[in-house]
Every structure is written in structure tokens, then in C-alpha cells.
Amino acid sequence: MSEQISIGEAARRSGVKVPTIRYYEQIGLLPAPERTEGNRRNYRADEVQRLAFIRHSRELGFGIDAIKTLLVLQDNPNQPCATADHIAKDRLRDVEQRIRSLNALKLELETMVEECSHGRVKECRVIETLAHHDRCVHQTH
Numbered sequence: 001m002s003e004q005i006s007i008g009e010a011a012r013r014s015g016v017k018v019p020t021i022r023y024y025e026q027i028g029l030l031p032a033p034e035r036t037e038g039n040r041r042n043y044r045a046d047e048v049q050r051l052a053f054i055r056h057s058r059e060l061g062f063g064i065d066a067i068k069t070l071l072v073l074q075d076n077p078n079q080p081c082a083t084a085d086h087i088a089k090d091r092l093r094d095v096e097q098r099i100r101s102l103n104a105l106k107l108e109l110e111t112m113v114e115e116c117s118h119g120r121v122k123e124c125r126v127i128e129t130l131a132h133h134d135r136c137v138h139q140t141h
Contacts, residue, residue, distance in 0.1 A: 004034065021051060022122035029054055029067060062091055093125035 007024060021107045024030040033041045053074065057067045066087045073084050112126045 004044060007041045007043065010043040010048050010051060013048050014055060016051045016055050024054060027064065029071065060091065061095065
């Protein structure tokens with residue numbers, strides 16, 4: 001019989017908070033664990049590893065549906081990895097788009113700050129730009 005650990009210990013080892021572990025059980029990312037006679041959850045090492053996998057996936061920004069699919073693939077390792085590749089490529093495209101948006105935002109903020117006369121609010125480029133989005137040098141939408 002493999003080592004069984006409490007939810008608190010599973011949280012500590014996996015880096016996933018206790019309420020999040022319960023949530024993952026509710027939505028089906030983690031199977032309901034065995035229970036003690038006192039109805040306490042007991043987790044095995046493979047379940048803690050699954051929690052760590054989910055945590056890392058969430059840190060990389062994967063959505064719950066993508067993680068569910070990745071877990072199904074992980075549970076069936078003899079399948080082709082085309083689906084996993086597709087999920088990762090979609091996430092990469094999302095990240096690249098976010099970077100482009102953040103770079104445009106950065107440029108607009110730099111322009112606002114550089115053009116600020118440091119005088120009175122009535123001549124402030126920051127206030128003017130925020131009040132009249134059509135005056136933005138670079139549209140971010």
C-alpha cells in the first residue's frame with residue numbers, strides 16, 4: 001500500500017492551496033480521493049503529482065478545459081501528441097498577442113509621459129490622452 005497523506009500535506013507538497021484542491025475535485029480535474037473512516041481525504045503520490053501538473057499548467061496560463069484534455073492525454077500516454085501540441089501552440093499564440101498588446105500599451109504610456117509638459121493639469125498630456133482616447137498615438141484595440 002502506498003503512502004496516504006492528508007489534504008494539508010498534499011497542498012504543501014504540490015503547491016496547491018487546500019480550497020483549490022477541493023475545487024479541482026469538484027470540477028473533475030482531480031478524482032475524489034479515498035477517505036478515512038473519519039471521512040478525511042487521503043491522497044496518494046500520483047494524485048499529488050497530478051496536482052503539481054495542474055498547478056504548473058495554470059501558471060503557464062492554460063485554461064481548465066485545456067488542462068482537462070492534457071490530463072486525459074497524460075492518462076493515455078500511447079496516443080499521438082498532436083492534440084497536446086495544438087493546445088500548446090494555441091497558448092503560445094495567446095501569449096504572443098498579449099505581448100503585442102502590452103508593447104503597444106507601453107509605447108502609448110511612454111509617449112504620454114515624454115510629452116507631458118510637467119506644467120499644469122490643463123496642459124497635461126496624460127490627462128488629455130486619457131480623456132480623449134481618439135488622440136492616442138497608437139491604438140491598442
